[in-house]
Amino acid sequence: MAEPMFERAAFIGIGLIGSSLARLMKRDGLARHVVAVARNEKTRATALELGVVDEATADIAHAVRGADLVMVCTPIGAYADVAAAFGPHLAKGCVVSDVGSVKQAVLRDLGPHLPDGVHLVPGHPVAGTEHSGPESGFAELFEGRWCILTPPPGTDPAAVEKIAELWRRAGSNVEMMDAHHHDKVLAITSHLPHLIAYTIVGTATDVETALRQEVIKFSAGGFRDFTRIAASDPVMWRDIFLNNREAVLEMLQRFSEDLTALQRSIRWGEGEKLEDLFSRTRAIRRSIIDAKQA
Amino acid sequence: MAEPMFERAAFIGIGLIGSSLARLMKRDGLARHVVAVARNEKTRATALELGVVDEATADIAHAVRGADLVMVCTPIGAYADVAAAFGPHLAKGCVVSDVGSVKQAVLRDLGPHLPDGVHLVPGHPVAGTEHSGPESGFAELFEGRWCILTPPPGTDPAAVEKIAELWRRAGSNVEMMDAHHHDKVLAITSHLPHLIAYTIVGTATDVETALRQEVIKFSAGGFRDFTRIAASDPVMWRDIFLNNREAVLEMLQRFSEDLTALQRSIRWGEGEKLEDLFSRTRAIRRSIIDAKQA
Numbered sequence: 130m131a132e133p134m135f136e137r138a139a140f141i142g143i144g145l146i147g148s149s150l151a152r153l154m155k156r157d158g159l160a161r162h163v164v165a166v167a168r169n170e171k172t173r174a175t176a177l178e179l180g181v182v183d184e185a186t187a188d189i190a191h192a193v194r195g196a197d198l199v200m201v202c203t204p205i206g207a208y209a210d211v212a213a214a215f216g217p218h219l220a221k222g223c224v225v226s227d228v229g230s231v232k233q234a235v236l237r238d239l240g241p242h243l244p245d246g247v248h249l250v251p252g253h254p255v256a257g258t259e260h261s262g263p264e265s266g267f268a269e270l271f272e273g274r275w276c277i278l279t280p281p282p283g284t285d286p287a288a289v290e291k292i293a294e295l296w297r298r299a300g301s302n303v304e305m306m307d308a309h310h311h312d313k314v315l316a317i318t319s320h321l322p323h324l325i326a327y328t329i330v331g332t333a334t335d336v337e338t339a340l341r342q343e344v345i346k347f348s349a350g351g352f353r354d355f356t357r358i359a360a361s362d363p364v365m366w367r368d369i370f371l372n373n374r375e376a377v378l379e380m381l382q383r384f385s386e387d388l389t390a391l392q393r394s395i396r397w398g399e400g401e402k403l404e405d406l407f408s409r410t411r412a413i414r415r416s417i418i419d420a421k422q423a
Numbered sequence: 424m425a426e427p428m429f430e431r432a433a434f435i436g437i438g439l440i441g442s443s444l445a446r447l448m449k450r451d452g453l454a455r456h457v458v459a460v461a462r463n464e465k466t467r468a469t470a471l472e473l474g475v476v477d478e479a480t481a482d483i484a485h486a487v488r489g490a491d492l493v494m495v496c497t498p499i500g501a502y503a504d505v506a507a508a509f510g511p512h513l514a515k516g517c518v519v520s521d522v523g524s525v526k527q528a529v530l531r532d533l534g535p536h537l538p539d540g541v542h543l544v545p546g547h548p549v550a551g552t553e554h555s556g557p558e559s560g561f562a563e564l565f566e567g568r569w570c571i572l573t574p575p576p577g578t579d580p581a582a583v584e585k586i587a588e589l590w591r592r593a594g595s596n597v598e599m600m601d602a603h604h605h606d607k608v609l610a611i612t613s614h615l616p617h618l619i620a621y622t623i624v625g626t627a628t629d630v631e632t633a634l635r636q637e638v639i640k641f642s643a644g645g646f647r648d649f650t651r652i653a654a655s656d657p658v659m660w661r662d663i664f665l666n667n668r669e670a671v672l673e674m675l676q677r678f679s680e681d682l683t684a685l686q687r688s689i690r691w692g693e694g695e696k697l698e699d700l701f702s703r704t705r706a707i708r709r710s711i712i713d714a715k716q717a
Contacts, residue, residue, distance in 0.1 A: 206694075230644070255644050259708070274643055314637045317627045319644025325623055326645070328685055330704040332678045333611045343608045345710045349568055350524070350549050350613025351620070351652055353711050358645055360708035363701035370689050370697055381686055384626045385679070391622055392675055395664050400500075403664060407657035410624040414553070414654035416639045417647050 134295060135160040139196040140182065141189065141211050143167050144362070145257060146228045147202030148181045148266030153299050155180065156268050165263075166192045166211075176263040190218045198295075201227035201239065206368035208238035216242035224248045224288045230315060230365075232279040232308040234372040248288035253277045253311065254301060255319070259360040272300030273421070279308040316376035320369055321384060324377065326358035327366070428589060429454040433490040434476065435483065435505050437461050438656070439551060440522045441496030442475045442560030447593050449474065450562050459557075460486045460505075470557040484512045492589075495521035495533065500662035502532035510536035518542045518582045524609060524659075526573040526602040528666040542582035547571045547605065548595060549613070553654040566594030567715070573602040610670035614663055615678060618671065620652035621660070 138160035140147045147165070154160045164184040167173045173185035186192050193199050193215040203211055208229070219225070225247060227235055235251040243249055256274040258265065276296035280289045293303045306314075333352060334341050348356065370377055394402040417423050432454035434441045441459070448454045458478040461467045467479035480486050487493050487509040497505055502523070513519070519541060521529055529545040537543055550568040552559065570590035574583045587597045600608075627638050627646060642650065664671055688696040711717050 255641050257644075275641055277641070314634065314641055315644060317630070317634075318638050318641045318646040321627070322623060322645035322649055324685065324689075325619055325649075325682075327701055327704050328682045329616060329619055329678060330707050331700050332674070332681045333615065334704075334707050335677070335681070336611070340608065340611075344612050345707070345714050346716065347549050347569055347571070347608055347612045348711050348714075348716050350551075350609060351616035352612040353716055354648055354652060355616055355619075356704070356708040356711050357717075358648060359701070359704035361701075361705075363698050363705060366701055367694050367697040371692055371694055374689055374692075378686065378690060380626070381682070381689075383629070384623060385682065385686075387626045387629075388619075388622045388675070388679065391618065392672065392679075395618075395668055395675075396672060398665055398668075400661050400665055403661040404657050406625050407621055407653070407655075407660055410621050410628075410650070410653035411655075411657060413624050413628050413639070414650040417642050417650050420639050420642075422640065422642050422647055423651075 133158055133161045134291065134298075135198040137162045137164065137196040138198040138200065139192045140165040141192070141199065141201045141215065142203035142207075143172060143176045143181065143185070143263045144202060145261050145265045146254065147200065148176060148263035149268060149270040150200065150228070150299065151181050152266055153268040153271070155182070157298060159295065159298060160198065164192045172263060179263060181263050181266065189214045193218050195220060197223055199223060199225045201225065201229070204365045204368040205229045205231055205234055205238070205372045206364070208235065209242070212239045212242035216244060219244060219247045221246035224250055224291055226250045226252050226292050228252060228254055230319060230369050231373040232311045235279075236281055236308060248285045249281070250284060250289050250292040251279045251308065252292055252296065253279070253315070254296065254299075257361070259357050261362045269300070271296065274301050275304055276301040277304050277306050277311055279306055279311050281308070312373050313376050316373055316380050320373055320377050321380045323358055323361060323366055324370065324381065325384070326355040329355050330359040427452055427455045428585065428592075429492040431456045431458065431490040432492040432494065433486045434459040435486070435493065435495045435509065436497035436501075437466060437470045437475065437479070437557045438496060439555050439559045440548065440564075441494065442470060442557035443562060443564040444494065444522070444593065445475050446560055447562040447565070449476070451592060453589065453592060454492065458486045458490075466557060473557060475557050475560065483508045487512050489514060491517055493517060493519045495519065495523070498659045498662040499523045499525055499528055499532070499666045500658070502529065503536070506533045506536035510538060513538055513541045515540035518544055518585055520544045520546050520586050522546060522548055524613060524663050525667040526605045530575055530602060542579045543575070544578060544583050544586040545573045545602065546586055546590065547573070547609070548590065548593075551655070553651050555656045563594070565590065568595050569598055570595040571598050571600050571605055573600050573605050575602070606667050607670050610667055610674050614667055614671050615674045617652055617655060617660055618664065618675065619678070620649040623649050624653040
């Protein structure tokens with residue numbers, strides 16, 4: 130086993146993403162000691178029992194004391210509170226990172242609470258499943274996926290490289306991006322799709338009880354794929370939408386316009402327009418397969 | 424091998440669904456002779472080379488002559504034309520069925536062309552993939568899935584039972600339903616989801632070229648799941664929307680209302696409403712897993 134990259138890695142929150150990264154760091158000896166902070170006693174017990182971490186605690190100050198890596202893995206809405214709690218206890222040279230799906234909010238919510246000499250390197254592994262909790266994590270989750278880092282200008286290059294190397298060890302391809310641009314791209318590729326999936330699952334099941342049973346029974350025709358996406362963690366996604374409001378609303382507006390146009394084509398029987406769009410979207414699928422992201 | 428259920432089975436169209444059923448019937452000896460009609464020479468050659476059928480022809484009258492089963496597997500928009508072509512050549516006692524995703528249109532388009540003594544048993548196997556063509560079919564496609572039959576009142580019970588038995592042999596669970604009700608249920612579980620997927624893939628890729636590359640690159644965050652659905656056959660889906668117009672537009676209207684409400688919640692920061700919906704949709708996923716349709 131190689132020399133550990135970190136002496137003490139503190140995970141603030143140990144859900145699907147946190148526990149997957151913690152498992153990997155334990156498996157590959159990337160940190161000498163891995164500690165998780167979780168408010169919920171059952172979560173702490175599960176993380177310990179499964180060997181995801183060496184230590185689990187509710188005491189955030191204790192967890193980060195002496196840590197050279199603090200990885201924030203809570204829903205985004207909790208960032209400001211946890212940073213206020215751990216900020217004063219950070220050691221000089223510590224690298225603070227996160228795994229949140231919105232990146233401008235990280236600078237806003239974590240930044241003000243970090244003392245001088247602590248490095249902030251926000252990150253976003255573009256990976257996940259619809260399951261939550263430490264029992265859902267697995268060390269291979271990040272293999273072949275992208276991890277986007279959005280360090281603000283002037284961030285210590287050594288700190289950035291350390292986080293980049295961590296994700297490369299996890300099997301990910303690392304990409305640097307401006308936080309504003311990240312939030313725009315992800316609004317398209319992730320936030321809008323989730324919003325639409327949540328909506329359609331709501332719409333399709335807001336029907337009389339008998340029909341609802343049939344909707345579930347015959348879901349294999351397309352609906353069930355949306356239910357998988359719409360089973361993602363409710364609090365995490367609430368916070369994503371509230372914290373990437375502008376970019377999401379902008380994309381939602383475009384989507385609504387396109388949907389209205391399609392609705393009109395169906396109403397007026399404009400088959401050619403439908404076929405044109407459907408042929409174009411089929412070609413997009415091929416691009417994704419070619420990019421090995423299918 | 425058991426006694427064949429049919430002497431001569433004629434497939435009108437031999438794409439994903441037709442070729443999957445034809446493969447199964449050949450594999451299990453369910454028909455003594457399986458013949459496919461395809462306009463495209465390459466399709467006929469592929470179907471023959473892969474051993475999907477015993478015979479492939481462009482001559483629809485020849486194909487159905489002497490057939491005791493005619494299975495229509497073309498896009499729905501072609502039904503009236505193919506029925507006009509094969510209708511006069513059908514033998515008494517022949518059972519005509521289909522695999523289309525819209526069922527009221529079948530009675531409208533096939534019905535008038537069938538001579539007396541021929542039985543019409545419309546069917547819809549709720550199964551599929553995003554691929555098309557005879558090379559994409561496989562005999563196991565229907566295993567554990569539902570097949571919905573919508574015979575009009577007064578249909579010969581023996582003919583209905585024969586088609587039901589065919590699908591049971593394919594591994595499907597058979598359900599009887601009124602055609603109008605079928606079209607309403609499928610508008611929710613299949614047609615609306617496809618329409619939304621087509622729209623979002625169009626919206627997300629109608630952006631400047633540089634951004635479009637990034638959308639493809641970072642598609643793993645949710646978008647790629649929609650691209651799979653939006654890669655389904657363009658002509659087949661054009662015809663589904665044009666032939667189930669009312670039910671699709673009705674569901675689309677409900678969806679738009681729900682989306683507008685959600686948009687408003689994001690704009691005004693109503694976190695509780697978002698979380699409520701997302702928790703509700705997560706529970707739906709569990710129902711689908713419990714119903715073994717996940």
